[in-house]
Amino acid sequence: MPAAASTIELADTGERILPPAEGEVSVVFAGHLVAYRFAADLADGRDVLDVGAGAGYGAATLGERARSVLGVDRDAGAVAYARSHFAGPGVEFREMDASDLSGLDRRFDLVVSFQVIEHLADPGAFLDDLRRLVRPGGAIVITTPNVRRARGGANPFHESEMSHAEFDALLASRFEDYDLLGVDFARPSALRSMVERLPFYQWLGRRLRRGSALKKAAVRAMALDQYRVIEDHVARDATDLLAVCRPG
Numbered sequence: 001m002p003a004a005a006s007t008i009e010l011a012d013t014g015e016r017i018l019p020p021a022e023g024e025v026s027v028v029f030a031g032h033l034v035a036y037r038f039a040a041d042l043a044d045g046r047d048v049l050d051v052g053a054g055a056g057y058g059a060a061t062l063g064e065r066a067r068s069v070l071g072v073d074r075d076a077g078a079v080a081y082a083r084s085h086f087a088g089p090g091v092e093f094r095e096m097d098a099s100d101l102s103g104l105d106r107r108f109d110l111v112v113s114f115q116v117i118e119h120l121a122d123p124g125a126f127l128d129d130l131r132r133l134v135r136p137g138g139a140i141v142i143t144t145p146n147v148r149r150a151r152g153g154a155n156p157f158h159e160s161e162m163s164h165a166e167f168d169a170l171l172a173s174r175f176e177d178y179d180l181l182g183v184d185f186a187r188p189s190a191l192r193s194m195v196e197r198l199p200f201y202q203w204l205g206r207r208l209r210r211g212s213a214l215k216k217a218a219v220r221a222m223a224l225d226q227y228r229v230i231e232d233h234v235a236r237d238a239t240d241l242l243a244v245c246r247p248g
Contacts, residue, residue: 046066052114
């Protein structure tokens with residue numbers, strides 16, 4: 001980490017996620033990280049673009065496998081934070097709005113954009129931009145919330161929230177070859193649910209909730225396995241939709 005990193009601060013707003021502090025855990029962060037780890041499996045030896053890179057931890061995750069990573073974000077503060085904490089050999093950051101990527105004059109083998117498309121007024125135009133930036137044989141990986149109920153203005157930052165069917169239709173209008181997967185919050189098994197109702201387990205839980213080191217370790221371990229990428233029952237179970245698009 002660069003020496004200047006401690007002088008750059010950035011707030012976790014809920015829309016822009018920061019890695020949790022040492023010894024802490026963030027379930028939301030875990031959900032974002034599982035998508036980046038999925039994309040990293042496609043990034044080996046490739047040139048990668050991360051649109052909406054935010055604090056930069058995801059670009060750094062991709063950079064562990066990729067040949068090069070460019071992370072772009074419209075927030076100057078986020079870009080400064082990412083540069084001070086996560087830039088390195090092959091990983092760079094640039095200030096740029098996801099709704100206007102015309103300033104990019106090169107193409108990439110892999111383009112990722114996580115939890116961004118729902119913030120844009122014209123998601124179709126955004127997909128067209130991403131297509132333009134992918135080399136032949138490359139891929140695009142996108143995530144967005146899986147909206148199952150009427151919106152009702154619950155999130156003022158989201159302009160284009162989509163259900164599974166709506167996102168599927170949008171992808172089909174731009175790509176002939178794509179997979180629509182999901183990110184699922186791991187639910188407890190029936191056996192675990194039964195055990196958690198036992199009096200001893202509840203007594204132990206009360207003890208652990210007092211902030212012991214054991215409780216913190218248990219929560220950290222749980223968060224690492226909170227989310228998974230699924231192929232089946234995506235419309236019903238996924239918290240986020242995850243698309244892998246191959247423009248050809």
